[in-house]
Amino acid sequence: MNNHSDALAFYQLLEKIIRALTAQERTETVKAKGYLAEMCKMFRLSKGTTQFYEGINEEAAGQGETLIAYDDGSECKPVMSVRVVTKVRAVVICTVYMRDGVEPLSDDERDKIDLVMRTVLTAVSRNRMQLAIERLAFHDEAGYRNMRAYLRALAKMNEMRQLGSKAAMHFNLRHFSLVNQQIGKSAGDVALRSHYNGLSKMIGDGGTVCRLGGDNFVAICDKSQLEAVLDYLTETPVLYDLTSGRRILIAATAGVFSLPDGFVMRAPGQILDKIVAASYAARTGGKEQIVFYSDTLKQNKERSMRVQQRFPEAMRNEEFHVFYQPKIDIRTGRIIGAEALCRWFRNGEIVAPTDFISVLEETNDICKLDFYMLDHVCADIRRWLDEGREVVRVSVNLSRKHMMDIDLLKNIIDVIDKYEVPHEYVEFELTETTTDVEFRDLKRVVAGLQKAGIYTSVDDFGVGYSSLNLLCDIPWNVLKVDRSFLPVDTDDADSMRTIMFRHVVAMARSLGMECIAEGVETERQVRVLLENGCDLAQGFFFDNPLPVGEFETRLGKSDYPVLS
Ligand code: C2E
Ligand code: MG
Ligand code: MG
Numbered sequence: 024m025n026n027h028s029d030a031l032a033f034y035q036l037l038e039k040i041i042r043a044l045t046a047q048e049r050t051e052t053v054k055a056k057g058y059l060a061e062m063c064k065m066f067r068l069s070k071g072t073t074q075f076y077e078g079i080n081e082e083a084a085g086q087g088e089t090l091i092a093y094d095d096g097s098e099c100k101p102v103m104s105v106r107v108v109t110k111v112r113a114v115v116i117c118t119v120y121m122r123d124g125v126e127p128l129s130d131d132e133r134d135k136i137d138l139v140m141r142t143v144l145t146a147v148s149r150n151r152m153q154l155a156i157e158r159l160a161f162h163d164e165a166g167y168r169n170m171r172a173y174l175r176a177l178a179k180m181n182e183m184r185q186l187g188s189k190a191a192m193h194f195n196l197r198h199f200s201l202v203n204q205q206i207g208k209s210a211g212d213v214a215l216r217s218h219y220n221g222l223s224k225m226i227g228d229g230g231t232v233c234r235l236g237g238d239n240f241v242a243i244c245d246k247s248q249l250e251a252v253l254d255y256l257t258e259t260p261v262l263y264d265l266t267s268g269r270r271i272l273i274a275a276t277a278g279v280f281s282l283p284d285g286f287v288m289r290a291p292g293q294i295l296d297k298i299v300a301a302s303y304a305a306r307t308g309g310k311e312q313i314v315f316y317s318d319t320l321k322q323n324k325e326r327s328m329r330v331q332q333r334f335p336e337a338m339r340n341e342e343f344h345v346f347y348q349p350k351i352d353i354r355t356g357r358i359i360g361a362e363a364l365c366r367w368f369r370n371g372e373i374v375a376p377t378d379f380i381s382v383l384e385e386t387n388d389i390c391k392l393d394f395y396m397l398d399h400v401c402a403d404i405r406r407w408l409d410e411g412r413e414v415v416r417v418s419v420n421l422s423r424k425h426m427m428d429i430d431l432l433k434n435i436i437d438v439i440d441k442y443e444v445p446h447e448y449v450e451f452e453l454t455e456t457t458t459d460v461e462f463r464d465l466k467r468v469v470a471g472l473q474k475a476g477i478y479t480s481v482d483d484f485g486v487g488y489s490s491l492n493l494l495c496d497i498p499w500n501v502l503k504v505d506r507s508f509l510p511v512d513t514d515d516a517d518s519m520r521t522i523m524f525r526h527v528v529a530m531a532r533s534l535g536m537e538c539i540a541e542g543v544e545t546e547r548q549v550r551v552l553l554e555n556g557c558d559l560a561q562g563f564f565f566d567n568p569l570p571v572g573e574f575e576t577r578l579g580k581s582d583y584p585v586l587s
Contacts, residue, residue: 033135036062040139044146059092062139063119066132069099070120073147075113082114090147097122103133105140109148111155117144165212167219167234173241174291176231180243181288188284189230190249191294193302194256194277196238206263206271214263218273222255241298246281253277253313278302280316300324307381330382333369338395342368345399346568347417349577350539350561353549357581360416362452362561363400364568365392380422389422394438396420401442401449403571408444413579418450418480426464432471439477450478452503455493462493469497480539485527494534502531506542506562510551525555532556549586 036058043055063071071094076087099120106116117140121128128136161172180186196202196218203211215238222242223232230244244252256277260270278301280294288294297316304323305314314320337343343365350360367374383389397419407414425431439449451472453465469479480501481493485508494502508524524540531538540552543562552560565583 033062033065036065037139037142041142041146044143044150056092059139059143063093063095066119066128066136067121067125068093068102068119068136069095069097069122069125072118072120073143074116074118075147075151076115078112079108079114087114092143099123102128103136103140105137105144107141107144107148109152111152113148113151115144115148115151117141163234163236165234168231169233170235170241173231173233173243176233176243177288177291177294184287186282186288187286188246188282189243190246190252190279190281191241191243191298192252192256192277192279193235193239193241193295193298194275195240195302195306197274197276199238199273202271202273210263213265214261214271214273217261217263218259221259221261222252225251225255241295249279249281253279257312274312276302276305277313278305278316279313297321326378327382327385330379331386331388334383334388334392337367337369338391343392343395344368344570345396345403346570347574348561348568349566349574349583350415350559351565351583352558353552353560353583354558354585355581356583356585358415358577358579358583359559360418360450361574362418362568363396363420365396365420366568384422384424387424389424390428393419393421393425394434397435397438397449401439401444404444404448405442407575407578412575414448415578416448416450416478418452418478420482421451421453423454423461423465426461426468431468432475435472435477436475446476447478450480450501452480452482454482455484466497469499473498473500480537483541485523494530494536499536501537501539502527503561504528504531504538504540504557506540506544509540509542509548512545512547521551521555524551524557528555528557546586553586 040055040058040062043051043058059071063069071092073090073092074087075090076082081087099122101118102121104116104118106114108114119136119140161168161175163169177186177191180189196215199211199215202214206214219232219234219240226232226242226244226248229248230242232240232242234240242252256275258272258274261273263269263271278298280297280301282294301314301316301320304320305311308314344367346364346366347361348364349358350362351357352359365376365380367376367379380389383392400417400419404414404417428434435451436446439446453469472479478500479498480503481499482503483505484502485505504524504527508520508527510518510521510524528538537559538557539559539561540548540557541561543549543552543560543564545564548562549560549564552558566577569577
């Protein structure tokens with residue numbers, strides 16, 4: 024190469040190489056390879072390589088990557104090499120080769136090749152650095168794409184006005200802690216990864232899947248893929264043992280927001296808030312495994328927010344009132360106890376617990392409310408004792424959210440003792456649990472209360488995942504049979520419900536527990552209780568939950584109806 028037109032051709036080719044190497048698109052990288060091959064031919068080179076090592080140690084150990092720009096396949100030896108160490112201590116080496124017997128390179132040619140090699144080195148080290156940054160910024164330690172990657176994907180789709188054809192979702196793998204228990208933590212990790220890889224592959228370039236932490240993920244995909252994606256999330260077998268090929272079924276609960284046509288995002292919250300709310304509804308609602316974001320969901324969410332915001336002020340203003348629902352011995356018509364139920368007086372209206380208890384459970388505010396209730400109940404009992412009334416045992420509902428609190432027992436006893444209320448006047452109603460961990464905590468709490476002479480009862484027995492372990496392994500005093508076990512008017516005497524009721528009562532009694540039926544509404548139901556050996560009842564047939572003043576008039580009385 025020595026004339027003017029050759030030099031021009033060289034610089035034109037170099038310019039093309041620079042353009043291709045600095046462009047972002049993948050197609051340009053392929054082009055760059057073609058130009059480099061041309062360049063090699065121009066200088067009679069038979070091979071050109073670039074080696075990349077993450078550090079000097081890796082270079083010494085020969086652990087790196089070799090990119091081959093051109094190779095004509097002939098036997099050749101290296102004629103020039105350039106090595107650079109980048110700012111992040113990575114090592115990049117460019118080498119070109121020639122066959123024996125080919126006209127050697129002139130000084131001018133060597134200068135030009137040096138220029139090309141340095142250009143390539145700069146581009147390669149810059150691209151590698153970008154990859155490293157990408158890996159650090161948009162992936163978590165385990166290598167899953169993270170929230171930042173999700174936000175970037177949303178922003179990009181928004182920029183290209185593609186969001187209107189997409190569906191976004193948040194999902195949580197169901198009972199993944201149980202999966203870990205079942206197959207072990209490391210197999211659990213493999214399963215998690217297979218699930219993620221499977222979904223990523225399914226969604227492809229139309230969207231992305233990112234992990235928020237634990238077993239929580241977000242994804243976005245084309246609406247046309249949604250059906251397949253939801254099918255996958257509902258339940259799919261995934262590999263957890265690569266050598267044996269063993270698989271496990273994984274199901275998720277998901278909240279989906281199908282973005283309206285023409286959707287333009289102003290802030291990511293417009294999407295994230297919706298999918299998180301819908302996913303929460305799916306996880307806690309217990310009905311639908313997949314919940315689509317909708318206006319009713321929005322209203323519920325707003326209602327929850329209002330309850331959470333107003334709660335502290337409502338506590339300060341004593342807007343919560345204790346209502347007492349009598350418990351009756353149906354053989355004598357005598358009041359033998361009461362359940363304290365919470366009512367919220369807000370702007371002249373009474374709000375029922377179903378409208379706020381579950382909301383308060385989201386933030387653990389329920390624990391404050393339960394202690395507020397206990398405090399007021401103990402104050403009332405103290406007053407009744409001081410007034411010389413005939414006092415009955417009062418039960419207070421205790422949310423499961425308290426179970427992790429190691430100071431729970433001490434705090435409870437402190438409140439009761441503050442009012443000098445004898446412990447046998449207080450009972451706590453607790454509901455059944457689902458997981459092993461909760462079961463252990465529950466057992467500890469109930470045993471502790473028992474030891475302190477405080478009564479405990481299993482509330483709503485039969486609606487959750489009751490197992491006989493719950494009754495045998497935990498020292499309860501009382502079993503409250505849920506009203507779903509009571510026969511309704513259309514049932515005959517031998518209905519399944521009645522038979523089960525009979526057995527539950529018999530079992531409770533043989534375990535030495537008191538047994539009370541809740542939600543007793545009709546005379547017929549009272550009769551069923553009598554016939555099946557259940558002497559205690561609570562329900563509208565006898566009394567509603569009553570304001571304290573009204574309840575006081577019932578104390579010491581035995582004038583509830585007794586069936587003959
Ligand atoms: P629960 O502990 O099972 O309370 C019994 C519920 O059944 C009460 O509903 C009561 O009003 C209702 N009930 C009583 N008799 C009848 C009847 O004959 N028929 C029917 N259909 N229902 C009857 P309420 O007061 O709306 O409370 C609902 C739930 O809210 C309670 O269920 C309890 O789990 C929770 N709750 C209420 N107050 C508190 C509280 O202070 N703390 C906690 N953690 N939970 C509470
Ligand atoms: Mg209760
Ligand atoms: Mg109940």
